[in-house]
Amino acid sequence: MNTTRKILLGDEALALGAINAGLSGVYAYPGTPSTEITEFIQGDKTARERKLHSHWSSNEKTAMEEALGMSFCGKRAMVCMKHVGMNVCADPFVNSAFTGANGGLIVVAADDPSMHSSQNEQDSRFYADFAFVPALEPSDQQEAYDMAAYGFELSERVRMPLMMRLVTRLSHSRAVVEVADEAMPEKALRYPDDTDQWVLMPGNSKRRYPVVLRLWEELEAESEVSPFNRYIDGPDHSLGIIVSGIAYNYLMENYPDGCPYPVVKISQYPLPRKMLRRLYDECDHLLIIEEGQPFIEQKLRGLLCDDCNISGRFDGKLPRTGELTPDSVRRALGLPEIEAPEASRQVVRRPPALCQGCGHRDVFHALNDVLAGYGSAKVFGDIGCYTLGWLSPFNAIDTVVDMGASITMAKGAADAGQHPAVAVIGDSTFTHSGMTGLLDAINENSHITVIISDNLTTGMTGGQDSQGTGKLEDICLGLGADPAHVRTIDSLPKNHQAMMDMFREEIEYPGLSVIVSRRECIQTARRHAKKA
Amino acid sequence: MKTDIVLAGVGGQGILSIATILGSAALKENLYVKQAEVHGMSQRGGDVQSNLRLSSDPIASDLIPQGGADLIVSLEPMEALRYLPWLKTGGTVVTNTAPFVNIPDYPAHEALMAELDALPRVVAFDMDAAAKEVATVRSSNMVLLGACAPFTGIETEKIEDAIRAIFGRKGQAMVDANLAAFRFGLDKAKNL
Structure with a gap:
């Protein structure tokens, strides 16, 4: 087969790998660092010719279920999300181990250790383990490409969905x-052999559970012989090193002429127990280097093994939190520091800010001016560009937790007697997870004011289509x-007084109101102007 | 051949185009390339950086170790200094001296210049002014690319070919403007 060398992001390599492996549909909600997988498929020539599904979904749960439906029909499907998206799709994800997969099903979870653009650094491998779903963790862009075909094939062979765990430094790093x-051609429509398995009534699930556990043992045997898990022997057995995913690269960066110690390189889960046991038996001490949370280390240590010969993130050899760097790995290996200039004392922080000409700015200015007239107003924020409203000069938000929590937390606060209780949520976040919470507030006519700051896009992740565009008022x-209390205004500096008046009137109204404050994102507006 | 480059700037200034051009030139040369970049929240006027590694041998890490960079290439003077701990002994700093002031506590310009001037190997001049003079305001990044070109280990002609290939879609005028900015930066670096 003919091949070409291309420079691709880890995200793009996986996307192209999936297309070339006969993908029929990708399902996703945008989220850093996963967004570029779906964007690549949307722009790919083959994907367009084949009309592969690549329209954005409302949230990660709907995406996961849509992909499961495609898998049910025997076709290859992929779901993509950032790590916290796993929380949103946890219900269908965990249950998909019980239905199993028919067509190959890959669930991509892109973790963000160090929280470059996230509210936590949860490690998706825990989800895969807990759900009994096998996982792949590419260590470089080539593996991300190769693992798409391998993953679909494995998923179809064992009839299980499969997790692909990426991390920021792979997703957002390019390589040849x-x-x-x-x-390859797409798969034909083909229904599951065992149809009972897809109806998770208690009787069926009780029969399926032991099968899932037996499959888990088979998958462990697969991991022992996987081409992506390797035992690489070395002459010096005073130390054995376990690396997973991209941690392997940081290890090799520090040993350009080869690592003197035996190494187990992990890229497929469940963990290959025999391979790890051999390393433990043959070496005096183990060092575990893994990107994200200490998943492997926790497994090997257990709760009672405080004095075992295992080092990693728990005993301080590596930092307990944050992403790995070649430098932190170097220190853990006990290698001498590389000489480097001292940090400049003049350099100060340059935090991100809302763009000039952004409508969210007008919302916060008006809201701040109105709320200054109240003693103890509380504003419940949400996930998106407007989260930056917490920073100065606005300091306009009291809470930010997860997608949609602005409306529901405002409602809970109002239930507790808080007034004013204001929710600020973006249009895409509203259709992702705000609508159901709004129904709660409507049903109880909660005394809250919901401001949907509508910029007609999913801005934070670079301007993807927003599922509620043109429908927000109708949805409410x-x-x-x-x-009478679903109102609309344009977020513009010249409307400052009108916005203030509207905000004040609805805050004073003793019941639920929604204000859609609208202005197209300045970034997407520029792009549209260029195209026109 | 092995060149490790830290590219720095402020979100929206255009450091990623520099990485794209150098990367595609390197690919043509059959070199190995790794380039880590930042997306998402950090783009909104915050500091951004990209690690670009070019080598004739396979590259392990996507990130450059501290003390490992041959070059710091920056579109903004304070952002150049932010990455000093990554500079190799004997490494070079190539930076625009026009400040991008979007924070209240931005340091005094003279003090920044003094710290830059004290570095052993530095190419620093006002690339915004240069871009405006020889091409367009938006092409400061091509002036910077020209100014760092002699230190990248990639032949100048190959970089110019990559500029032609990448901007070709946008028409000949765009190619010419970017090449003019690139050559201005190149000459300036050679004569400093």
Whole structure:
């Protein structure tokens, strides 16, 4: 087969690998660092010719279920999300181990250790382990490409969904990748052999559970012989090193002429117990280097093994939190520091800010001016560019937790007697997870004011289509909001007084109101202007 | 051949185009390339950086170790200094001296210049002014690319070919403007 060398992001390498492996549909909600997987498929020539599904989903749960439906029909499907998206799709994800997969099903979870653009650094491998779903963790862009075909094949062979765990430094790092010039054909429509398995009634699930556990043992045997898990022997057995995913690269960076110690390189889970046991038996001490949380280390240590010969993130050899660097790995290996200039004392922080000309700015200015008239107003924020409203000069937000929590937390606060209780949420976040919470507030006519700051896009991740565009007022009315208190205004500096008046009137109204404050994102507006 | 480059700037200034051009030139040369970049929240006027590694041998880490960079290439003077701990002994700093001031506690310009001037190997001049003079305001990054070109280990002609290939879609005028900015930076670096 003919191949070409291309420079691709880890995200793009995986996307192209999936297309070339006969993908029929990708399902996703945008989220850093996973967004570019779906964007690549949306722009790919083969994907367009084949009309592969690549439209954005409302959230990660709907995406996961849509992909599961495609897998049910025998076709290859992929779901992509950032790590916290796993929380949103946890229900279908965990249950998908019980339905199993028919067509190959890959669930991509892109973790963000060091929280470059996230509210936590949860490690998705725990989800895979807990759900009994096998996982792959590429160590470089070429593996990300190769693992798409391998993953679909494995998923179909064992009839299980499969997790692909990426991390920021792979997703958002480019390298030269050798890719096939032609894509394999898509799979034909084909229904599952065992149809009972897809109906998770207690009786069926009780029969399935022991099968899932037996499969887990088979998958462990697969991991022992996987081409992506390797025992690499070394002459010096005073130390044995376990590395997973991209940690392997940081190890090799520090040993350009080869590592003197035996190394187990892990890229497929469940963990290959025999391979790890051999390393433990043959070496005096183990060092575990893994990107993200100490998943492998916790497994090997257990709760009672405080004095075992295992080092890693728990005993301080490596930092307990944050992503790995070649430098932190170097220190853990006890190698001498590389001489480097001292940090400049003049350099100060340059935090991100809302763009000039952004409508969220007008919302916060008006809201701040109105709320200054109240003693103890509380503003419940949400996830998106407007989270930056917490920073100065706005300091306009009291809480930010997860997608959609602005409306529900404002409602809980109002239930506790808080007034004013204001929710600020973006349009895409509203259709992701705000609508259901709004229904709660409507049903109880909660005394809260919901401001949907509508910029007609999913801005934070670079301007993807927003699922509620043109429908927000109708959605609120359809859920049962009082038409007199579903109001719309343009977020513009010249409307400052009008915005203030509207905000104040609705805060004073003793019931639920929704204000859609609208202005197109300045970034997407520029792009649209260029195209026109 | 092995060149490790830290590219720095402020979100929206265009450091990633520099990485794209050098990366595609390196690919043509059959070199190995790794380039880590930052997306998402950090782009909104915050500091951004990218680690670009070019080598004739396979590259292990996507990130450059501290004390490992041959070059710091920056579109902004304070951002150049932010990455000093990554500079190799004997490494070079190539930076625009025009400040991008979007924070209240931005340091005094003279003090920044003094610290830059004290570095052993530095190419620093006002690339915004240069871009405006020879091409367009938006092409400061191509002036910077020209100014760092002699230190990258990639032949100048190959970088110019990559500029032509990448901007070709946008028309000949765009190619010419970017090449003019690139050559201005190149001459300036050679004569400093």
